[in-house]
Amino acid sequence: QDSWVNSSSGGSPDCCHPDTFWGPTDLSELLKEGTKESHDRAENTQFVKDFLKGRIKKGLFKLATTALYFTYCALEEEMDRNKDNPVFAPLYFPLELHRKEALIKDMKYFYGEDWKEKIQCSDATRQYVDRIHHVGQHEPELLVAHAYTRYMGDLSGGQVLKKVAQRALKLPITEEGIQFYTFENISNAQKFKQLYRARLNALDLDKNCKERIVEEANRAFRFNMEVFDELDKIGRSLVEEAQDGGVPVHDGKGDIRKCPYYADKLGNAAAGCPYHTVVALAKQPIVQLILAACVAVAAGAAAWYVM
Ligand code: HEM
Numbered sequence: 001q002d003s004w005v006n007s008s009s010g011g012s013p014d015c016c017h018p019d020t021f022w023g024p025t026d027l028s029e030l031l032k033e034g035t036k037e038s039h040d041r042a043e044n045t046q047f048v049k050d051f052l053k054g055r056i057k058k059g060l061f062k063l064a065t066t067a068l069y070f071t072y073c074a075l076e077e078e079m080d081r082n083k084d085n086p087v088f089a090p091l092y093f094p095l096e097l098h099r100k101e102a103l104i105k106d107m108k109y110f111y112g113e114d115w116k117e118k119i120q121c122s123d124a125t126r127q128y129v130d131r132i133h134h135v136g137q138h139e140p141e142l143l144v145a146h147a148y149t150r151y152m153g154d155l156s157g158g159q160v161l162k163k164v165a166q167r168a169l170k171l172p173i174t175e176e177g178i179q180f181y182t183f184e185n186i187s188n189a190q191k192f193k194q195l196y197r198a199r200l201n202a203l204d205l206d207k208n209c210k211e212r213i214v215e216e217a218n219r220a221f222r223f224n225m226e227v228f229d230e231l232d233k234i235g236r237s238l239v240e241e242a243q244d245g246g247v248p249v250h251d252g253k254g255d256i257r258k259c260p261y262y263a264d265k266l267g268n269a270a271a272g273c274p275y276h277t278v279v280a281l282a283k284q285p286i287v288q289l290i291l292a293a294c295v296a297v298a299a300g301a302a303a304w305y306v307m
Contacts, residue, residue: 032274086204145214161181
């Protein structure tokens with residue numbers, strides 16, 4: 001924070017006062033700046049890197065979704081509890097943001113109607129959930145840090161993960177299994193994020209409280225990374241489930257963004273890298289049968305011609 005003290009003598013006389021700070025004072029800016037390093041670290045966890053490359057097994061994706069289910073149950077329970085508390089109320093957007101119902105749909109899709117009996121909260125998720133409950137009940141002014149870390153992320157990188165998951169796991173185009181990533185009541189994520197930032201900035205908080213919120217957001221990032229590391233470990237021991245035409249979305253070597261079809265892939269689930277499309281087609285038994293028949297006919301014709 002020391003680097004924010006304006007020690008320069010330029011500008012208007014006001015900004016020369018020793019107590020005057022420059023740099024962001026808006027909570028949205030403080031959060032963005034103050035969690036930049038955490039964000040970089042989270043993006044670079046093995047689990048997230050693999051996920052972005054389309055290297056995610058269905059079993060692991062189910063577990064990741066399960067972790068989200070427990071996390072959002074806690075988060076939304078605490079947000080409901082604090083919906084009239086001025087330290088949180090302006091950030092209460094149940095219709096637009098809440099994910100619990102969407103996650104229940106995903107749970108049903110992956111585990112069936114008896115999903116509740118089949119899932120359990122992992123150790124790392126339990127730590128995260130406990131902290132959310134503690135904050136919601138004893139330090140509600142910090143709840144905004146947890147909401148910011150998850151929902152702003154879901155509306156940003158989450159939208160990339162949605163496309164990757166849908167494609168890599170060959171999930172239906174109807175978006176079953178990825179309801180979590182689909183914000184039905186937000187038509188423009190960019191605009192909504194602007195509104196969210198404005199609401200963050202309008203909270204009536206002193207400097208110390210803002211600092212504590214940034215600290216808590218970094219803590220929230222750490223909890224997420226703990227969950228990712230736990231998932232990564234589990235992923236190593238999971239046996240890949242056989243999938244139709246099971247070609248990976250990308251071989252994972254090199255930088256996926258250099259694949260000329262990558263942007264297309266993210267933008268349009270139906271379109272794809274022609275190489276992978278041809279390989280996928282060639283792995284279909286019916287296509288193999290037709291190819292074999294064509295080869296046999298060609299060989300027969302060649303033999304007839306030679307004789
Ligand atoms: C899959 C890897 C990720 C990618 C590609 C990604 C990408 C992005 C991008 C492009 C933005 C900027 C959006 C904007 O300014 O409108 C952003 C913002 C954000 N992301 Fe991520 N992200 C990833 C992972 C995460 C994770 C794991 C978290 C936390 C759990 C997270 C939390 C956030 C937050 C809180 C913001 C809002 C920053 C702000 O504007 O204040 N992201 N992300």
